[in-house]
Amino acid sequence: MxxxxxxxxxxxxxxxxxxxxxxxxxxxxxxxxxxxxxxxxxxxxxxxxxxxxxxxxxxxxxxxxxxxxxxxxxxxxxxxxxxxxxxxxxxxxxIGYVSQFLRAVPRVATIDVVAEPLIANGVTRAEANDRAGRALHRLNIAERFWQLPPATFSGGEQQRVNIARGFISDxxxxxxxxxxxxxxxxxxxxxxxxxxxxxxxxxxxxxxxxxxxxxxxxxxxxxxxxxxxxxx
Amino acid sequence: MANQNLRENDEPLLIADDLSKSFGKIIACQDVSFKLYPGEILAIVGESGSGKSTLLQILSGQQSSGQGRVSYRMRDGVTRDLSTLGEAERRFLFRTDWGYVHQDPAQGLRMAVSAGANVGERLMAVGWNHYGRIRAAASSWLERVEIDVARIDDTPRTYSGGMRQRLQIARNLVTQPRLVFMDEPTGGLDVSVQARLLDVLRNLVRELHLAVVIVTHDLAVARLLSDRLLVMKGGQVIETGLTDQVLDDPAEHYTQLLVSSILSP
Incomplete structure (x- = not known):
């Protein structure tokens, strides 16, 4: 170990x-x-x-x-x-870190918030979006919300976006x-x-x-x- | 691609060595030293009169420092002391490898010529001469900063404050500089316009792997854009570190005061 x-x-x-x-x-x-x-x-x-x-x-x-x-x-x-x-x-x-609260950037779509760590690591936009979509699905964030910024979501939804982002990079x-x-x-x-x-x-x-x-x-x-x- | 750039990224792009400058009895900056690496975004924060803007002017070679040295790694890989550059070399650097975004877009734009010409001019300065290609590049840059291409032939006089600032950014980035200086780029804009500008900036600096030195008094802007912070007070750097570390765990008295003074809605 x-x-x-x-x-x-x-x-x-x-x-x-x-x-x-x-x-x-x-x-x-x-x-x-x-x-x-x-x-x-x-x-x-x-x-x-x-x-x-x-x-x-x-x-x-x-x-x-x-x-x-x-x-x-x-x-x-x-x-x-x-x-x-x-x-x-x-x-x-x-090191990935999932904080208690999502620090959302104004105007950035939920799917991009989740995909961002992958993009930063050189993953292509298409693959990053695909993986972000699957992560959001798994955490029960409906597809119609993906293009919205998470700032307007409920606390629980924001936390799930935060978790999707935190777990996406392996x-x-x-x-x-x-x-x-x-x-x-x-x-x-x-x-x-x-x-x-x-x-x-x-x-x-x-x-x-x-x-x-x-x-x-x-x-x-x-x-x-x-x-x-x-x-x- | 990341590995290819690894060695390139391991050498600093800009080095400030012991910079000091005073105007008579007033100390504008004292013993400022740091290294900036390619793709790194450094925010300089502090109250008005703390020496931020003077430092930015010294770093960008627009003012001489009383003492100390600024070095820059040129495109050929050689790091040179800025004060040893000839006037022509310095101007070339400014037109190609550097950008400078002023707080007041009127200072960075030519207000009487069209938006397209404002962007195209920088390309012509580096030898572009094909009208169609210059216009195409200008259009594509207007799009990237979210300006309606239908407005390409209008002068910035007819633009709103936020559009002017985004145009100034397009004008600066069109030559694909490696380093951009920004002096309070969101300063004169109302909050809703600021958010859009910040979002555009944030995406562009990452996509283009730009190194940025940004002066701001707005800690929210610093948090959103920068990797690293320099906190200035009375011309001295009193605290430095990772942006989130300095903001979440400020060590100095003045930094704690700054952080605790933020109004949050």
Missing amino acids: SVMIDVTNAQKTFTMHLQSGIELPVVRGVNFQVDAGECVVLSGPSGAGKSSILKMIFANYRCGGGRVDIRHQGTLIDIATAEPRQILNVRRST LPILLLDEPTASLDAANRAVVVGLIAGTKRKGTAIVAIVHDDEVRRQIADRIIDVTGFTAAA
Whole structure:
């Protein structure tokens, strides 16, 4: 089994300059590894630092210390200290991230939102659109909505567009922040199926899921992050 | 194709080395250094008077820096110090390999000649002389920036603000530059028009693999378009990094203030 993510003694503290510089420790001593084909679920109460850990792995948050090694094209790269252009490369071809909310660009059609990561990786427009269409189908977004921008969709529909986009590239690492939070039972089942299929292809997954049923279905391992929570 | 360009992309296109400039006692910029790679979009943000526009003018060789150096990798692969270029070389660079999009389209367009001529002129400057082909290229560029081709013979005076700005972009991109400077390109436009312009820009910079240095005070524009951010205050770069990292996890006092001051509907 190859290690895809190796977090070593990572920590995160926010310094709130606008609140007279108070220090807000979030997590410290974060240590865990994720193998290819494994789904690790982070658990713990709200505010324990689950999303912060996910964001540090994606380099959306900076690390205050420690390492976050990512296997990118065969070699381990510490994303906590990587150059911006290296991080962009890692995001393009190694790490996908499904956030809690879709950040939609005005005017861009749903099908293009979903196809965009493929286009960025050099897939032809025709094939990208074809795959995007299949992904949207699977997530029960009717074809008549594909040419509309998702900004007008309901929360659950937007989240499904977000999931379609996140799963489309078959990247080796996938980070999921509450992917099923605003979905009904039928669509939750679709997402569970997507996760299972992605795992079989060898993708390493780190997820945050509050739904016990979903967690039980997808988790190979549960990491309780309260052990990393920094005392305020 | 991606692999073919790999080595090409590994060399910086534009290098700023320790740029400083002051007007009397006023410091416009101080010790600014960065490297810009092909296809990379760098946004320079900060409040008015923070030195953003001066920096853009220095980078594009329109103002000399008091200190420091700007280097550019020419099409022949040789990286040269801009201050050593002759006037003719510099002008050629500006006409071919570079674009410059002004906040006020009237500054970047010739308002008294037709839209088609505005676009065609840049082609003629690089040696195109076949009228039919120039007109065809101009039409196709009008289409790409979503301007009705039926308006090709009208002057930009008759265009709306948003159309003028899109025309200015077409005029800049027609020669397939590798680097485009943009100074507040969405500045004077109302919000609905901005969205269209941003969408057009976003698609074009990706399709054409353009490197862009964009000055903006609008963080939403920076988030939408740029890969990397430079935050300026009082002429100094106080924070840099990936755009989403700087906006979602700002480290400096001033950056936190900027981010927390955004009004969201």
